[in-house]
Amino acid sequence: MISFVIYSSFIFLMFLITNTIILYYIMINNNEVQLNERKILLIISHPDDECMFFGPTLLFLRNRKNQVHLLCLSIGNESGLGEIRRNELESSCITLGIDIENINIIDHPSLQDGPKNNWDPTLISNIINDHVTKHKIDIIITFDEKGVSSHPNHIAALNGARHFIQSTTSNDIILYKLITVPVLRKYISILDLPLTYLFKNRNNLNHLIFISSFTNFIRARKAMTSHQSQLVWFRHLYILFSRYMMINELQLVDIN
Ligand SMILES: [Zn+2]
Structure with a gap:
């Protein structure tokens, strides 16, 4: 019985790896x-x-x-490392191809880092409005309702962006959210590709999938190491196993 389970698991793993390799080359190209x-x-x-997700x-x-353009709604000061983290963010963004003049980091008393801090969507919407107007933005991207890690500050970013889209008079600005996958799919890295492909809604043109090449994975890894103050041992495991280092799915937010 045990040998049957081991044999079946091995066959399944080989099937998954083969499919992943085929899909990877199809989707990259x-x-x-x-x-x-x-x-x-x-x-x-x-x-x-920015680099974790x-x-x-x-x-x-x-x-x-x-x-x-990047808008970071806090300096991440929950542990008192806000100023260090601000510099780390700038270094990471440059690695990811964002120009330094396009990095905007907010340090507002009502938007302080912490899961127990409630962030007001109207305040976030007003901040977004300033940036959208100033830089003539036409696409906004942020977290979804589950915020990848369920962090309330992530979910607040979506609520603020949604509030902005609902209140703006411009019809030309669209909002995409980063899809959160179930926890069992979060830590199988590129092996989640067959499942991503399986669950993709082929009739939905507003569902975007981004797969990183190996070169881009190395670049994202380098960006992660810019955040030295956060680089505890499990972050190294995160880099190796997180699906979000290799795969992103965005869905257009339907406001109506
Ligand atoms: Zn976060």
Whole structure:
């Protein structure tokens, strides 16, 4: 019985790896996403969100001549390391292809890092409005309702962005959210590719998938190491096993 289970597991693993390799080459070489020469605002909640969660997206956009702006809603000062983390964020962003003048880090008394701090969507919406107007942004990207890690500050970023889209008079600005996958899929890195492909809604043109090449994975890893103050042992495991270092899925937010 035990040998049957081991044999079946081995066959399944081989099947998964073979499918992953095939899909990886198909999707790397046939990316259908049409995002070129756009002005894009990525909204994150803390320094390191950009490379922990959005690396594949940022590195794809970088190669398509998009102008990417980053809005970080806090300096991540929960442990008193805010000023260090601000510098780490700038270093990480440069690695990911964001120009230093396009990095905006907010340190507002009502938007302090911490899961127990409630962030007001109206306040976030007003901050977004300033940036969108100033930089003529046409696409906003942020977390979804589960915020990848369920962190309330991540979810607050979506609530603020949604509030902005609902209140703006412009019809030309669209909002994408980063899809959170179940925890069992979060830590199998590129092996999640067959499942990503399986669950992809082929009729939904507003569902974008970004897969990192090995070169881009190394670049995202380098960005992660910019955050030295956060680089505890399990972050190294995160780099190796997190799906978000290799795969991002974005879904257009339907406001109506
Ligand atoms: Zn975060």
